[in-house]
Amino acid sequence: MKTGQLVLHQFRYDQKTFWREPTAVFFTVALPLIFLFIFTSIFGNEATIVDGQRVKGSTYYVPGILALALVSATLVNLAITMTILRERGILKRVRSTPLPPSVFMAARMGTSTVVTLLLVVVVTVLGRLVYGVRLPTDTLPGLVLTVAVGTAAFSALGLALTAGIPNENAAPAVTNAVVLPLYFFSGVFIPLEDLPRGMRLIGDVFPVKHLFELLLTAFNPATRGSGIELDHLGMLVLWGVVGLVVAVRTFGWAPRAESGRGAGIRWARRRR
Amino acid sequence: MGGGPVIRARGLEKSYGSLRAVRGIDLEVGEGEIFAFLGPNGAGKTTTVEILEGYRHRSGGEVEVLGVDPGRATTEWRARIGVVLQSGQLEPLLTVRESLELYAGYYPSPRPVDETLEVVGLTPQRDQRAGKLSGGQQRRLDVALALIGNPELLFLDEPTTGFDPAARRGAWGMIANLRQLGKTVLLTTHYMEEAQILADRVAIIKGGEIVALGKPSELGGAAAGRTSIRFRLPAGTATDELPSAIAAKAQEADGRLQLATETPVDDLALLCGWALEQAVDLGDLEVSRPTLEDVYLELTGGEAGLT
Numbered sequence: 001m002k003t004g005q006l007v008l009h010q011f012r013y014d015q016k017t018f019w020r021e022p023t024a025v026f027f028t029v030a031l032p033l034i035f036l037f038i039f040t041s042i043f044g045n046e047a048t049i050v051d052g053q054r055v056k057g058s059t060y061y062v063p064g065i066l067a068l069a070l071v072s073a074t075l076v077n078l079a080i081t082m083t084i085l086r087e088r089g090i091l092k093r094v095r096s097t098p099l100p101p102s103v104f105m106a107a108r109m110g111t112s113t114v115v116t117l118l119l120v121v122v123v124t125v126l127g128r129l130v131y132g133v134r135l136p137t138d139t140l141p142g143l144v145l146t147v148a149v150g151t152a153a154f155s156a157l158g159l160a161l162t163a164g165i166p167n168e169n170a171a172p173a174v175t176n177a178v179v180l181p182l183y184f185f186s187g188v189f190i191p192l193e194d195l196p197r198g199m200r201l202i203g204d205v206f207p208v209k210h211l212f213e214l215l216l217t218a219f220n221p222a223t224r225g226s227g228i229e230l231d232h233l234g235m236l237v238l239w240g241v242v243g244l245v246v247a248v249r250t251f252g253w254a255p256r257a258e259s260g261r262g263a264g265i266r267w268a269r270r271r272r
Numbered sequence: 273m274g275g276g277p278v279i280r281a282r283g284l285e286k287s288y289g290s291l292r293a294v295r296g297i298d299l300e301v302g303e304g305e306i307f308a309f310l311g312p313n314g315a316g317k318t319t320t321v322e323i324l325e326g327y328r329h330r331s332g333g334e335v336e337v338l339g340v341d342p343g344r345a346t347t348e349w350r351a352r353i354g355v356v357l358q359s360g361q362l363e364p365l366l367t368v369r370e371s372l373e374l375y376a377g378y379y380p381s382p383r384p385v386d387e388t389l390e391v392v393g394l395t396p397q398r399d400q401r402a403g404k405l406s407g408g409q410q411r412r413l414d415v416a417l418a419l420i421g422n423p424e425l426l427f428l429d430e431p432t433t434g435f436d437p438a439a440r441r442g443a444w445g446m447i448a449n450l451r452q453l454g455k456t457v458l459l460t461t462h463y464m465e466e467a468q469i470l471a472d473r474v475a476i477i478k479g480g481e482i483v484a485l486g487k488p489s490e491l492g493g494a495a496a497g498r499t500s501i502r503f504r505l506p507a508g509t510a511t512d513e514l515p516s517a518i519a520a521k522a523q524e525a526d527g528r529l530q531l532a533t534e535t536p537v538d539d540l541a542l543l544c545g546w547a548l549e550q551a552v553d554l555g556d557l558e559v560s561r562p563t564l565e566d567v568y569l570e571l572t573g574g575e576a577g578l579t
Contacts, residue, residue: 009377013366020365089360096325096355097421098347099378254327255360 003103010099010107018111028077028115032069036061036123039189040131048191053222059134062127063215064188069119070150071183071208074112076175078158082108083171086162091253101253109155116151127219139218142227146214149233153207153240160243163250182208207239278303278338278425278456279324285332286319286480293319295480296333301458301473303424306451308471309460312572316480317460318358321429324458325355338425351379354418358429358460361410364403368394368413371402372420379421391449392416393442408439412446419450426450428459432466444469464565474564478572491567498562499536501543502528504555515546528556 018024043057050060085091094104120143127133136143165174183189185202186209192200203209210232218227279301286294294316301307309317322328324337326345335342340349362371369385376382389395392412397405402413411431418426431447432440440463447470450457461467467474468488476484476491484491504527505511511519511529518539521531533539536559547554 006377010374013363013370013374016370017363017365089357090363092327093355093357093360093362093417095327096350096353096357097375097378098351098380100347 003100006099006103007106007110010103011110014107014111015114018115024077024081028069028073029119032065032072032119032123033126035068036065036126039065043191044131049193050216050220051222053220055220055222058127058131059219059221060191060216062123062131062133063219064212066120066123066215067186067208067212068183068188069123070116070147070211071154071179073115073119074109074151074154075158075161076179077112077115078108078155079161079165079175080171082159082162083165084168086252087168087255089255092255092258095253105159109152112155112158113151116147120147133219134221136218136227138225139223139227142214142229143218145228145233146211146218146236149236149240150211150214153236153243154211156240156243156247157207158243159251160246163246163252166256179208182206185209186212188212207236210235276339277301277336278305279307279458280336281320281324281333282335283333284320284323284330284335286316286323286328287331293480294323294330297477297480297482299475299482301456303456304451304454305472306447306457306459306470308467308474309458309477310462310464310467310474310568311460311477312462315477315572317477318429319480320477321427321458321460325353325427326350351421352424354421354423354426354455356411356414356418356426356428356431358433360414362402362413362417365401367399367401368405368416369398371413372416375417375420381422382420383422385420388416388419391419391453392446406439408435408442411435411443415446419453419455423455425456425458428457430460430462432461432463440466464563464568468564476568476571483571484567488564491564498532498534499559500530500532500562501536501539501557501559502530503543503557504528506553506555509550509552513550515542518543518546 039061040058043061046057047054048057048060049055082091091104095101124133124135128135161175161178165171182203185195185199185206186192187195187200187203188208192203195203214227214229214232214236217223217229277300279299281297281299284294284297284299285292297316297320309320311317319328323330323335324342326337326342326349329343338349338352340346342349363374366374368389372385372388376385386395389398392415394409394412394416397409402410405413415428415431418428428447432443435443444466447457447459459470471488473486474484474488474491475482502525505514511522514522518531521533521539522529523531531539540559543554546552
């Protein structure tokens, strides 16, 4: 089979396993929608200031929840599922087959991408129909580019994070410990203008805020032009490259107990 | 295939820091052979097998599996082997059939799914999710996944550890089926009985070294050649009343006298002739050849997994 066909083959079965896991579906798909409802219900009619302009609460939270949904479908989902697959020996098992590791990764990222796209569409449509948030028509190029770059970057970061997770039970805890503070520092839950300066500065360093800024621009009615912001996109690309390099260098295929430093086992590197 | 060995190892070594887990293993496994590595836990079985599978790098020696150094494994080479790992779960949310279809897609010329299910005896469970199978059934599915690519060589690392006796017998039947498919099989086990029943040849491994190698019936060298004769003398008959050739070799063991002999026919004739003559009954008379288990216990110093 050609590589493309092989990715598609693996992707079909990954889709089955994703949708058959109620916990993953709840946290990845349902929770962002619940958050959207809660935040817009509470703050939907309050205005906040973005780039000196007044923006309605609901307009602010649609891109906020989209940022959360994208991170959750990519980074959170991959970090947790890959750790589980590693610790259960399923990754090690797959490595004994002729399936190239890159194909396996690509298929998993494919599932993250499909879930992200689904959430982008659902959140955007709900935002329009229920809360009257403007559809990002003029800014569609910016939105598409942001989702594409964001999905790739946060997928890479999710794979990179697995190396830092010692076992299956720690996976949700470690992952949430990383992303939850970032949601706050990045203005996803509480508007940026209400955050202390120090928090905003911390948020500036990490990629979630740049993703959110790009999405906010795409949904902000005051935006003129295509919504492509190279500074924020550049930060996402930078973080994505860092994630990719770390993932390639540290990703483990065997259960941690077997390949840990204590055991001193070096795994055969796969050639070609 | 040219008839050369499927697996060839010369002086295979593996060290983890100062721990020498594998110390110079020499090995040749021929095409169509079922070869067993038998040894207690921690003897180096899995380390050796995982080097042969291409999972771990060796520290020294030469290894060829299907004519290729497994340390430089390619995709093409991986399509020719099948692996069942010692531990590890399968994707619990896919059905048996889906799991096999997924793996079939990885290989250039896979076996038919239904036929493979038949070989491992999982046809009735084909639409059950892997997570709902019993331990024994999951292991069968694991073997089916290793077979689906139609490999020339199959590695089975402790295929029946943790099974109840019925499941173990079932698994043995399945592994015997593999012989009919003409596969070369390398299996590891710490059950003597398993090696004896399944394998054409057995290597007993201890402390990272092969301490005995041969057909199950021939294993153990001098120890295996010795037959043991056990009997009980009636009360009032002393050991020194026995013919001197017998008395010299006899030892007390579990309330019986036991003698290990390389000439069982001569010794039995002497003993029985004496008993008839003296009208003495030899209680619990038993003549036995050592089982592989005896040989194994002797060679591994009794630290066997006899569970």
